[in-house]
Amino acid sequence: MSTSSLPYWPKGVPRTLNLPQVPLTHYVQVAAERFPNKPAVIFCGSTLSYAALHARVEALAGYLTQRLGVQRGDRVLLMSQNCPQYVAAYYGIMRAGAVVVPVNAMCTPSEIRYYLQDSGARVAMVAQELLPQVMPLLQPADANALQAVLVHAYSEGLPAQPVSDEVPEVVLAPRQWPDAPGLHGLEDAIAQALPAPAEHPHSDDLCVLPYTSGTTGHPKGCMHTHATVLASNMAAQVWRGMHMDSVFLAVAPLFHMLGMQGGLNVPITLGATVVMLPRWHAASAARLIEKHRVTTWSAPPAMLIDFFANPAAAQRDLSSLSALAGGGAAMPETVANLLQTRFGIAYNEAYGMTETASFLLGNPPARGKRQCLGVITPGVDARIVDPETLRELPVGEVGELVTRGAQLMLGYWQNEQANQTSFFELDGQTFFRTGDLASVDEEGYFFMRDRLKRMVNVSGFKVWPAEVENTLYEHPAVHEACVIAVPDDKRGENVMALLVLKPAFQGQVTEQDLIDWSREHMAAYKTPRIVRFVDTLPKSGTGKILWRQLQEQERARLAAAPSQATP
Structure with missing residues (x-):
């Protein structure tokens, strides 16, 4: 859709951006020159200045290239919770001309093995508590296996005494790992102060290879260059x-694109300050926002729902927050209203994916729509097409969201089959198929209608789970909701809702109460026929509810208990 037809395009925001032709590492050096003593990262009572960060990045790049043989274009696995060492390692890998392979800290050895084999990484940088998952893969004598691991302890560099009792034990744990071939201490490597390569990487060099979770089969590596990451980065800065x-709060995991951009690349590119948490803790987040006057926070709705339900949120001064943004799921209307009325904060919903380096669509800050992906942002083209014919659909019709823009990845790593099915030509341009169903209104705002395969087919009627979930959030007892499809002999599929109740309502309402209430608030075919209360809902590292996992579990459970058929 052309921006010329967008009546609510933010004033002062250009339609296209003049993107810098420099690598991400350029900004670490520039920030160190401009603001040498300014805090780059604040973490559990420690402060890392930009001058110190730059020195650490340079030293790590020198060690990687001169001691571990890392060459331009090599992939290096990075696995850790959020911490200053992660920041130095991330940019140190890039400064060496290599490619970061960020891995979820919760991965199993078999999953790590897949990432190593698929990416071809031979060197890894790992937090010490994650070594047990990596050590079986370390085989220095095998040129085709993992040959070296740089290890860090979070406690290295922290104050002698913790600043509060909220600091996790894993962060306070002292350095303790075995003396084994192939293991190198990250701080020991930095202490050698070896010079980095004379030349920085180029803007069109690969810099990060994040893997998508994938809907089927193995995860796929997304090939991003310094230029594609910067395109998304710069657009987010200008837009917001x-x-x-x-001052940024970095809580979302840095190994995921939301945290990588919103809590790492964007602030470092600006020369801003990052206040970092190793893992999600609502009370700690509230304290840090108040203490450091945090202005900007990127977080998924599930994290914010948990945050504002915590008593600490009401007890702290959150007035410094001016930009609260995120995506991944629709923000429930009732929660958005709470943020606006009680805290005076408007949640800026946006849309992006690993393949687009996060930021792609965004709601205009001064004129957002609720539960909306937003409009196209500078340099982006997005359309709605028929998933079968790939022909563009008219305004209002539901189809697949496709896009192109400077932040789009080059393609999937060594997966030509996936590239063939994901890219196609439209109006002489190459577009990417997101796999998300959406529609666009007459004002150019896009609305999610769920994944292509995330739909409940009830007697031929299509039910969008997100719509049912948003309605369920209006019930005063519901804290979290996940709607899935389960098979039914008569209707084909039934709508099932897995609900986490607020503590005050536990034992006070029944599953049938929620079913009866739903019948009064939505069409009969959308009403959940099965409701089950659960203590928690499983989530990804960035707070997205794992609906597919739940759907598979519930289908297996119901199949094993046919006597529990629903009416």
Whole structure:
């Protein structure tokens, strides 16, 4: 859709951006020159200045290239919770001209093995508590296996005494790993202060290879260059009015694109300050926002729902927050209203994916729509097409969201089959198929209608789970909701809702109460025929509810208990 037809395009935001032709590492050096003593990262009572960060990045790049033989274009696995060492390792790998392979800290050895084999990484940088998952893969004598691991302890560099009792034990744990061939201490490597390569990487060099979770089969590596990451990075800055004196809260995991951009690349590019948490803790987040006057926070709705349900949120001064943004799921209307009325904060919903380096669509900050992906942002083209014919659909019709833009990845790593099915030509341009069903209204705002395969077919009627979930959130007892499809002999599929109740309502309402209430608030075919209360809902590292996992579990459970058929 052309921006010329968008009546609510933010004033002062250009339709296209003049993107810098420099690598991400350029900004670490520039920030160190401009603001040498400014805090780059604040973590559990420690402060890392930009001058110190730059020195650590340079030293790690020198060690990787001169001691571990890392060459330009090599992939290096990075696996850790959020911490200053992660920041130095991330940019140190890039400064060496290599490619970061960020891995979820919760991965199993078999999953790590897949990432190593698929990416071809021979060197890894790992937090010490994750070594048990990596050590079986370390075989220095095998040129085709993992040959070296740089290890860090979070406690290295922390104050002698923790600043509060909220610091996790894993962060306070002292350095303790075996003396084994192939293991190298990250701080020991930095202490050698070996010079980095004379030349920085180029803007069109690969810099990060994040893997998508995937809907089927193995995860796929997304090939991003410094230029594609910067395109998304710069667009987010301009769109939301962020600047060098912004203070960012980095809670979303840095190994995921939301945290990588919103809590790492964007603030470092600006020369801003990052206040970092090793893992999600609502009370700690509230304390840090108040203490450091945090202005900017990127978080998924599930994290914010948990945050504002915590008593600490009401007890802290959150007035510094000026930009609260995220995506991954629709923000429930009732929660958005709570943020606006009680805290005076408007949640800026946006849309992006690993393949687009996060930021792609965004709601205009001054004129957002609720539960909306937003409009196209600078340099982006997005359309709605028929998933079968790939022909563009008219306004209002539901189809597959396809897109192109400077932030789009080059393609999937060594997976030509996936590239063939994901890219196609439209109007002489190459577009990417997101696999998301959406529609666009007459004002150019896009609305999610769920994944192509995330739909409940009830007697031929299509039910979008997100719509049912948003309605369920209006019930005062519901804290979290996940709607899935389960098979039914008569209707084909039934709508099932897995619900987490708020503590005050536990034992006070029944599953049937929720079913009866739903019948009064939505069409009969959308009403959940099965409701089950659960203590928690499983989530990804960035807070997205794992609906597919739940759907598979419930289908297996119901299949094993046919006597529990629903009416």
